[in-house]
Amino acid sequence: MEGMEPGTVRPGGRTARVRAAVLRAAGDALVEHGFDRLDLADVARRAEVGKTTVYRRWSTTTGLVADLLDDMAEQSSPRTDTGSLDGDLRANARLVVGTLTDPRQGALFKAVIAAATCDDRAAGALRRFYATRIEEWAPCVTRAAERGEVPSGTDAREVIRAVSAPLYYRFLVSGDPLDEPSADRAALAAGAAARAGAYGS
Structure with a gap:
């Protein structure tokens, strides 16, 4: 489609199957080798797709990574509704921990974040991914x-960001354990701060 970047078309049929195969192969390659060694020809071989198809659609490895992250956002798990803020934030935090500690998804995130540090298109995809997740969870x-659990005017998006921020710090910086207790602690802290009015808009 004219005006669209390679890899951004969402058609059905054979084209959708090719996209799914290429993205799966790209994920496999990222898990095995990381972003620095991602190669479009290798991805095409793994996906059993012609090299020209991959080069024509995605053109660069960062374009492919951006599309992979867009696909991950589309496939993200739906928000949990427990009926209480603490329960919802705990579910969100545990989902984040589950994603980051998953052998495949955790490796993919590290590779995507590495790509985003050096490429604007990958950085844009990363921002879209988190915007999608925040919009999914902000209604809680x-x-x-x-319900009167937090002050009126609380910035919902900031509360959701506050839940995941310490978990990503552990994942990317400190190397401290990522587990259910750390998830629950992050949720509890964000909920307490929200109730105290720390996220007033």
Whole structure:
């Protein structure tokens, strides 16, 4: 389609099957070798797709990584609704920990974050991924405000960011354990701060 970047078309049929095979192969290659050694020809071989198809659609490894992350955002798990802010934030935090500690998804995130540090298109895809996740979970804070659990005007997006921020710090910087206790602690801290009015808009 004219004006669209390679790899951004979402058609059906054979084209969708080719895209799915290439993205799966790209994920496999990233897990095995990381972003620095990602190669479009290797991805085409793994996907059993012609090299010209891959080069024509995605053109660069960062374009392929960006499309892979867009696909991950499309496939993200739906928000949990437990009926309480603490329960919802805990579910969100445990989902983040589960994703980051998954052998495949954790490796993919590290590779994508590495790509985003040096490529604007990958960085844009990373921002879109997190925007999608935040928009998915923000309503749990809005509903908590409606129930009187947090002050009216609480910035729902900031609360969701506050849940995941310490978990990503552990994942990318400190190397401290990522487990259910750390997830629950992050959720509890964000919920307490929200109730205290720290995220007033």
